[in-house]
Amino acid sequence: MTKIGQLTVGTLLERFTGARGRPSSESAVAGLEPLTERLSRHKVTRVALAFLDANAGLHLKDLLFDATTDDRRVVIDGQTVWNFGSDSFLGFDRDPRVYRAITEALPEWGAHNGASRAFSSPVLVDEAESKLAAWLGVPDTFIFPSVTLANVGLLPAITQPGDLLVVDRESHDSVHQGARLAAAAGAKVVELSSPDPKQLERVVADAGRHQGLVLAIDGVYSMSGRTPPLVELDATVRRLGGIMYVDDAHGTGVVGPRGRGAAAAALGTLDNVLMVGSLSKAFSCLGGFVTCTPELKTILKIRSSTFIFGGPVPPPYLAAISAVCDIFMSPEYDTLLAGLHERIQRFTDGLDALGIEYHGGGSAIVSLCVGDLEKTFEAGRQLFDLGYYAQSATYPAVPIHGGLLRVQINANHPMQAIDGLLDAVATVWRERRLPVRRRPAPVS
Numbered sequence: 001m002t003k004i005g006q007l008t009v010g011t012l013l014e015r016f017t018g019a020r021g022r023p024s025s026e027s028a029v030a031g032l033e034p035l036t037e038r039l040s041r042h043k044v045t046r047v048a049l050a051f052l053d054a055n056a057g058l059h060l061k062d063l064l065f066d067a068t069t070d071d072r073r074v075v076i077d078g079q080t081v082w083n084f085g086s087d088s089f090l091g092f093d094r095d096p097r098v099y100r101a102i103t104e105a106l107p108e109w110g111a112h113n114g115a116s117r118a119f120s121s122p123v124l125v126d127e128a129e130s131k132l133a134a135w136l137g138v139p140d141t142f143i144f145p146s147v148t149l150a151n152v153g154l155l156p157a158i159t160q161p162g163d164l165l166v167v168d169r170e171s172h173d174s175v176h177q178g179a180r181l182a183a184a185a186g187a188k189v190v191e192l193s194s195p196d197p198k199q200l201e202r203v204v205a206d207a208g209r210h211q212g213l214v215l216a217i218d219g220v221y222s223m224s225g226r227t228p229p230l231v232e233l234d235a236t237v238r239r240l241g242g243i244m245y246v247d248d249a250h251g252t253g254v255v256g257p258r259g260r261g262a263a264a265a266a267l268g269t270l271d272n273v274l275m276v277g278s279l280s281k282a283f284s285c286l287g288g289f290v291t292c293t294p295e296l297k298t299i300l301k302i303r304s305s306t307f308i309f310g311g312p313v314p315p316p317y318l319a320a321i322s323a324v325c326d327i328f329m330s331p332e333y334d335t336l337l338a339g340l341h342e343r344i345q346r347f348t349d350g351l352d353a354l355g356i357e358y359h360g361g362g363s364a365i366v367s368l369c370v371g372d373l374e375k376t377f378e379a380g381r382q383l384f385d386l387g388y389y390a391q392s393a394t395y396p397a398v399p400i401h402g403g404l405l406r407v408q409i410n411a412n413h414p415m416q417a418i419d420g421l422l423d424a425v426a427t428v429w430r431e432r433r434l435p436v437r438r439r440p441a442p443v444s
């Protein structure tokens, strides 16, 4: 067995597996041992295991909650902390109307309809797609069981041999996975190292002759919470005769008028954009969708393998998606969104007063800049011990020295939790001498 420091890979594996209390019974898995052994010898696995071991107790990954509350507290290993690591930005995961939609649809439609949508679907999917279209002011939408499956199914579906697909490097992993499949199917795929319109022009010129052109990019970067310059990129793409494919998973329901997302907010229209939205984050339901026209939807259904060969969003969740769309289109939504943005503002104002460097804040993601990987883990752990859980984002999700504490603000966080988080952040930054931007503003 390969050795890492004083420990074999096998010992490390046992430590992690055993920590979950379910070591495998020998006879049941004897045939899987060669596979486990072979995979555990791979460089990336070995480095990851050694890394997890060296940072055991610090990295706060693969956590299990023993309990959760309506106001976003969670119990982990007997400790109750405020959870600032949830994408359920509007708190709909704890909303009685969403519960009701799910429980009322259950007896009528069952827990799952058990067929690919290419064969059959409950009419609930049609209702949900129409409501999404009405909310966004677009001709139609097309639902997938997740954003990952949308990206992996759609990028090869909207490109073909002779086309050029430009992918922004900071895009979500699933955009890159979809692009790999598009490349395998014959499209030319090139990467944009930063979302710079000038670089886009250069990259397109260097790529030479092409027919269709697509720029795939996130509306809100999932780690940093920042938004790329969509207006300038859109102008360049239009001039070059292409379209933008915007994964707006973190903008959906949160950014811009009526929460229509970062692309709609920046551009005012989705007429030259395929916007992919999440139904799992601010919606707190399940799935992803893309904006389209009815004609394009017909074509995408024929060309998208994750639609044809994959399963559907279960009926109760389709009913919940429609219920959330109703809330988005009601006057109440303005109050809800204002409440979320008031909390985001309170947090970013507090960070500004402390002089702490952060990214984002235009959406519900506010990522505090820490730097080194170890420092990021240590800061996250201390914050946790003070009663606040935020995700530590480290390499390879962010650049090697660009470690972040990723805070997700939710509409159901009490203000006192936001204030408490700011106090805890101030303590962590002071005690660990983490970088600050300027002298803190004087307390009035």
Ligand SMILES: Cc1ncc(COP(=O)(O)O)c(C=O)c1O
Pocket: 145, 146, 147, 148, 149, 172, 174, 218, 220, 221, 222, 247, 248, 249, 250, 278, 280, 287, 288
């Ligand atoms: C930008 C972006 N796209 C896609 C996804 C994946 O979404 P899903 O969980 O629906 O597959 C995420 C998840 O966080 C994301 O941030």
